[in-house]
Amino acid sequence: MPEPLTTKSLESEVDVLVVGAGPTGLLLSFALARAGVHVRVIDIKEKRIPTGHADGIHPRTLEVLQSYGLADRILKDGAHIHAIVSAQTRDFNVTLAQSRIEECFRDGMKEDGVEVEQPVLPISLEISDDKIMLQSPTSHPVKVVLKRLKPGETIDRATIASQVTRANSEVVRAKYVVGADGAHSWVRQALGVDMVGEATNSVWGVVDFVPETDFPDIRIFCPVNSPHGSFIIVPREGNLVRIYVQLTEVDVDQTGRLDKSKFSPDEIIKVAQKYFYPDKLATPKVFDWWTVYIIGQRVASSYSVTNRVLIAGDACHTHSPKGGQGMNVSMNDAHNLAWKLAYVLRQWAPTSLLDTYDAERGNFAKELIDFDKRCVKVFSAKVKADDSEAEGVTQGELADMYTTHAGGIGIQYHASMIVNVSNPSLAANLVIGQRLPPGIILRMANFRPLELHDLLPSDTRFKVLILPGNISDPKQKAKLDAIAAHLDQPEGFLKRFTPPDAPEDAVFDIITISRMEKTAASTQMISPRLLSHWEKYVAVPVSNHQAYIDAESFGARVGGNLYATYGVSNNGAVIICRPDGYVGMVATLDDVDAVGEYFSGFLRAQTDA
Missing domain, CATH: 3.30.9.10 (D-Amino Acid Oxidase, subunit A, domain 2)
Known part of the structure; x- marks a missing residue:
């Protein structure tokens, strides 16, 4: 738990300073803290909001919260909406007061020693113009002056700023600052970023x-x-x-x-x-x-300045609540940004990875405004x-209008360094750049049915899904064995991009899903390189070697459709799922080098570090 501002030293350093403790800032802070990032989150409000404000949680946002282990409480307390008048929803939404949603995030943050500091007013923000400092991964080029407010104190920024002294304020030097401080964002205004619309x-x-x-x-x-x-x-x-x-x-x-x-x-x-x-x-x-x-209906002209100060949520897009998009879009901004900040801070990726945050979320916000205009016109x-x-x-x-556009399931990111749209026919029913669809698979060791999404937690790791087809076929088994051997090669992606002092599964979580009959399946068919003891699986996987099959279960008669759902043939494929759950690329089993080329586009080779 951070010390109160009044007892802190006059100057401090932090990896990420988050301004604003609404759902966006809280989810971002939670995700960063869970990833081991030194994060502080401040809010100008003296108390938490008691009632009202945003309340709707869409299916995709529920998937995101589930991936962080946060959905159960919201599902338990919230109202479940399974239908719209005149139409049945594809999935279901949940409504719950924003204050109770925020409480879930706050409680989760406490487990990692992070609490919201409030009421705290940011007074000034400066970004160094020193190019060397801006390029250094260990520097703290952003300076923010903070002032803790007294209970009941009127917020008059100009008056308070004029009264700030070294004795009653704190200078925070941050590697990164994120403004999640709402539609009238002070951070956005301090950056001079315009809202277009x-x-x-x-x-x-x-x-x-x-x-x-x-x-x-x-x-x-x-x-x-x-x-x-x-x-x-x-x-x-x-x-x-x-x-x-x-x-x-x-x-x-x-x-x-x-x-x-x-x-x-x-x-x-x-x-x-x-x-x-x-x-x-x-x-x-x-x-x-x-x-x-x-x-x-407005969108910020930029989501960042020098990739050191960024904005998220209502600070960079405003629109009507007709489609229930506001809080959902904002929390998905945080979800998109969190893993990218973690990689840059760990020096696993260059700062340029953050360019994809502006591109992906900014483009989506523009598409959202177009939808919102149609929605308002209809209403x-x-x-x-x-x-x-x-x-x-x-x-x-x-x-x-709701069933087609709302829900967040159809968000698609365009081609970029982290979205390689080559080889779409290898998984014909997947859309590269969209979220990986769910599906039931069976654990090969005991044929227990599992939801694939439950094996893809938001733990900042890339999920490498190897779908080798029917490994009873010697040809397909040989391809799988070749991939296993490739993992131990110095030039292979596993060795090349995993830090030598980090656990082997720190960056990549490898999951093998074969397509075969249960009666023919055996873990002895899988190379030991792709296996770990099945008992290591608890709530989420803790090892990067897991084997499953795409087959129908014995009892409940579920599963057996994953290959068909993804449009993967018996020749198999390798699917790369990004840390935020979106499909990054698809490759053939014969071309694992293409996977390495994909990662080399945005990850630092740790063997050269």
Whole structure:
């Protein structure tokens, strides 16, 4: 646990300083701490948020949280949404108050000795212009001055900054700083990074409460375009429900801001009652939380400066909550950035690896804004009963908007140093650059069914999936044996990119999945180089030598479809899964050198270090 700021020395050093303790900053801090990075996280707020704010967690984000071992508590406490009115979801979403989501991250961070320092105000930020310092992996080129606030102190940055002295502030020198401090990010403004985009005239109100209503689908996610206006129903944990209501009779002034003092939750409910008609909605006696907002659709012009100060989450993209993307996109920013920072800090990769964070998440944010504009247009359109009407949208089109675009499953990163799109036909049903789909496989030692995703924890390791086909075939077994022999060669990727003083499985987790009948499968068919004792498997794999088969289990009759799901033929393939769960490349069994070439594009050869 870090010492309170008031008892720290006047100057300190840290690997990564995270500014902002919302879901983005907390997940990033958690992931970095778990990876052994010296991280500090500060927040300007005096206390945690008690209620409200973001609450929806999409299927892909659930997969990410599961990979960190964080999903069980959220699944236990949250409301599960398995259907949208007019459409069944492919997977399910979970809604839970942001405060409780943040609590999961905070509790996880404590296990690694990291706690949020608050209320702490960053006063100034400077990046050294010394090129040697910026290029040095061990330097601390970013200087941030911090001031701990007194309880109840008014946040007037200019006044506080004028009163800062060496005696009442701290100078932090960081290798990296990440601004996860929201839509009005101080870090982004300190960097001089612009937000590109526009605001709309679309104003919405949000209320969280326990409803009294005869609306039949109050516990189902409902995007509704009524003849009077649009609203969205989101079931929450316990008996809570969140209702988004479009406020059509609100004028937005030239400043593009709303004076919340002119609104009240009762007024939002009155509008909702009009939209609910002929169904009834009683005015609640108690509101859990409420707000009003104008939809803005903007993306930061850059996600980093000199790859030493970076921004994430709402600090670099703002959009409407209609698709429930905000917190999900933001946490996936953190997921994308965490392993890259860890590799650069360990000196396993050059700083240029961080270029891919800006490229991948920045491109996705631009695609998200395009989706959001369509989403807002749909919600603002007149509802029509059927396709015969010329203008407006149907309820089916509204539901399709969610099932097609929301959920985060279809995110695709473009070709880059860490996305090699060669050889797509080797795994014809996979999309290189998208997340690796799940699937059931059997442990070869005892035929226990396991979900492949449970073998791919977010532990910063690359997962090397060897799919050799049917190794009862001598030709396929020979290819697998050749790969095993290659692992011991000095020029092979395992020896070349694993630090000599690190465990053999520090960088690569190797998983072999054969396609054969259970009755023919035996661990004796696998080279000892690709095996470890099966009892080493507990909650997550702890060894880099594991053997499995793609076959149907004895009891539950599950599995046996992984090769078909991935589109891998009997000739087999090698699939590289990045530390964040995305497919990085696919190679033939005969060309393991291509795997080494892929890693040489962004990893440092440790034998030359």
